[in-house]
Amino acid sequence: MSLSVPRGTTLSIVGESGCGKSTLAKLLVGLVAPTRGTLRYGRNRKGGVLHPQMIFQDPYASLNPRWRVGNIVAEPITTLGLRATPAETRRRVDELLELVGLSASDAGRFPHEFSGGQRQRISIARALATEAEFLVCDEPTSALDVSVQAQILNLMGDLQKEFGLTYVFISHNLSVVRHVSDSVAVMYLGRIVEQAPADQLFDSPQHPYTRMLLDTIPDLDDPRRDRERMGGEVPNPISPPSGCTFHPRCGMAREQCKVEAPVVVGVGGRQLRCHAVTWDVVRAA
Known part of the structure; x- marks a missing residue:
C-alpha cells in the first residue's frame, strides 16, 4: 500500500475487523517492523526527525496501574531529555494535564481513580509530552461512552488546530470518521481499495x-x-x-x-x- 498524510490533516483508515488497520498503526510508530517496503517521515518544525506517537484504543490497559499520573506523563520527557531539570519536567507535566482538561493536582493520583474518558486524556497528554506532531490514533474513542467520545474528539480537534498536529485515525465508527477526517482510506485484507477526500467518499463511494x-x-x-x-x-x-x-x-x-x-x-x-x-x-x- 502507499499512503501520504499532509501535515496538519487527518487521514482515517476504515475497514472490517481483521483487515490490518491496527497492524498498520503499529508499523507507523515502529512497534512492528515492516517485512518489506519503507516508511518515510518528513521533518518536524524544528528541522529534526519526526517521531510519531500512538494513542491506544483501551485507556484501561495502556496506562501502568502502579504509576502515578505525573510519572506516566513525565517518563517520555525524562527519557528524551526534553527538560533540563526535574522542576522543569514537573512544570511541563502540569501544563500538559491542564492542556487536556485535567488538573495539575491530578499528577499525584493513580489511573484507577479516573474515568475512561479521563484516562484517555492522560494518554493524549503522554503522547504530547514527546512534543510529537504526528499522532496515530487506534480507535481512541471506541471504549468510551458516546457523550465522552464527543468530548475526546472535540479535544483532539482543538489540539490539532492549536498545534498543527497530523493524525492517522483508525475507527469502526463511520459517523465519527466523517466528522473528523480530511481524507479516508478504505482497507480490505491489508490493501487500500479506495482513498478519497472525506466528503467525496461519503457522498459518492465508488x-x-x-x-x-x-x-x-x-x-x-x-x-x-x-x-x-x-x-x-x-x-x-x-x-x-x-x-x-x-x-x-x-x-x-x-x-x-x-x-x-x-x-x-x-x-x-x-x-x-x-x-x-x-x-x-x-x-x-
Whole structure:
C-alpha cells in the first residue's frame, strides 16, 4: 500500500475487523517492523526527525496501574531529555494535564481513580509530552461512552488546530470518521481499495466494498432504504483469494477479478483498486 498524510490533516483508515488497520498503526510508530517496503517521515518544525506517537484504543490497559499520573506523563520527557531539570519536567507535566482538561493536582493520583474518558486524556497528554506532531490514533474513542467520545474528539480537534498536529485515525465508527477526517482510506485484507477526500467518499463511494461499509450506517430519515447486501466473511489473510481479494463477496465481480489483482488507478480525484469500476470509467470515456 502507499499512503501520504499532509501535515496538519487527518487521514482515517476504515475497514472490517481483521483487515490490518491496527497492524498498520503499529508499523507507523515502529512497534512492528515492516517485512518489506519503507516508511518515510518528513521533518518536524524544528528541522529534526519526526517521531510519531500512538494513542491506544483501551485507556484501561495502556496506562501502568502502579504509576502515578505525573510519572506516566513525565517518563517520555525524562527519557528524551526534553527538560533540563526535574522542576522543569514537573512544570511541563502540569501544563500538559491542564492542556487536556485535567488538573495539575491530578499528577499525584493513580489511573484507577479516573474515568475512561479521563484516562484517555492522560494518554493524549503522554503522547504530547514527546512534543510529537504526528499522532496515530487506534480507535481512541471506541471504549468510551458516546457523550465522552464527543468530548475526546472535540479535544483532539482543538489540539490539532492549536498545534498543527497530523493524525492517522483508525475507527469502526463511520459517523465519527466523517466528522473528523480530511481524507479516508478504505482497507480490505491489508490493501487500500479506495482513498478519497472525506466528503467525496461519503457522498459518492465508488468501490463496492466502500458502498457495503457505508450501507451499514443507520439512516433515521429513511430506515427502509435499499441497501447493497453482500454475504460472506473476510477471508483468511494468510491465504487470501486469488486476483482481487474481494471478488468472492462482490456482486460486480467478473472473470478478470478472479485471476488478476487490480492496480491502483486515479479516478476523479480519488485512488481506486477495482477492475469493475475502472472498466466502467474507461467505457464511459
